[in-house]
Amino acid sequence: MRLGLVIDLDVCVGCHACAIACKEWNASGTTGPLSDYQPYGAEPSGVWFNRIRHYEMDEYPNNKTINFPMSCNHCEDAECVTVCPTGASYKRAEDGIVLVDQDKCMGCNYCSWACPYGARELDRSSGTMKKCTLCVDRIYDLDLPVEERQPSCVLTCPAHARMFGDFDDPDSAVSRTVRERGGYGLMPELNYNPTNQYLPPRSKPVIPIDAKPKGGLKESIKQFANKLVRR
């Protein structure tokens, strides 16, 4: 079983709801609480597992805003696991989720140096590294109804831009959508083989905004009439 997320860049509106939901779910649980630094102060900052960045693709007038949520990609060849000296960073064999054992981590930051996606952050109050857990405490929680056994970010997204599933199952929703839409992993040249896939923005024809003036005798009479009549 290879669990992961699919994020649809064509649909994401950049509302940050998934980031807030993640932060709220992880207020306690396996890795929580996530520290806030100066939350009501001059320079608010904090530990977040899910961050949405915004990019501009192409140049005006053909530009487009792409909203880019990023969290841990739970890579197949996760170097963050390889470099960890204490063994705190590990990848589960049963579902491929990469986790940090909070009892073993010594906060050396080495795993964050190895992660190209910036998934790992140091929590200054616990002194340990924290990252997206793929809501491992939600997806296996039998006290939750079946439809809620998904990561908080997936459940929250109002635009349905996030999907969760098993990539090893070729008929799962995530596998199908990646095949159909041409999903991709980030920075493939580093050979980390990220599990999370991103769906590219669709190529849609641009809708013309300015009405082009039409020629012809009928059009000229219409324009003349429109100028005469005061509405």
Next chain:
Amino acid sequence: MHPAFSVIFFTVASGAGFGLFSLLFIADVFKLGGGFSREQLIIGGLMAMALIVFGLLSSTFHLANPKNAWRAVNRFRTSWLSREGVFAIVFMPLALVYLASIWFDAPQWLRETFGFLTAVLAWITVFSTGMIYACLKTIRQWNTPLVPANYLALGYASGSLLLLLGAVVSGLDTMPYIAMSALILSIAAVLKAIYYFWISSPGLGPTINTATGLTRAKVKLLDTGHTHGTFLTQEFGFQMARQKAGLLKIVVFVLGFALPGLMLVWVFNQQGGQAAAIVAVVAGIVGAAVERWLFFAEARHVVNLYHGAQRC
């Protein structure tokens, strides 16, 4: 990368300590300059070990959760940081056995065997320290074999200057020690120059297009999604002005290589032996510290591609 002073002190001190110990063994085996006395070898060996221990202790200061530091040797099979810890720990008793074999006038074969093992282990440990950085594919400036080569060269360079000071203080014939220092300093300077040349060209690496997967057009950062800094911007956002980096590289070559080289000439010409040797040691170590600071400061982690950089 944000340069952490505890890590800079650790790598410079432990590199110098391992270099000094290895070269001390060589000086002992070949009785260079007439050969150190028993007491002088013990003092030199203990000083080298003190440098290594202080360096290792200082490296624990950059840990956010030091109570788990003992676990750092757990992943010897995969992590270079673990390997470096294990090799450094195994070095200690072997080095003590070597020093004991000197103190108790053990048979030559025993003394030389343990000395050789210790020197090899010192080499492997400094190599592992360099590999901690060089194995990371996320930092182009570090992902080159020149990094462990430079860690070794600079460690031996600092060690050779310390050994020269020891030879001057002990009243030995300094000729072989000057020659050894001159050779190691020259090699280290050349390797450093090659490294700076190598990382100055952009090379093939991830770009903002491959980082976002949006390869069909120009991509530019609009908003990072946070109004103030994050762990990532604090740890990886440090960037040096190119002129300042150039100036610091000049400092590295002048302080780290040229000035000690000049002092070597002065010692050779007997123009103020001990003072010149002390200046050489201080300049060499300060130069190595500046080099290590630059090593961190010039590193650009690929996560910067998500924070506005176009290419790394």
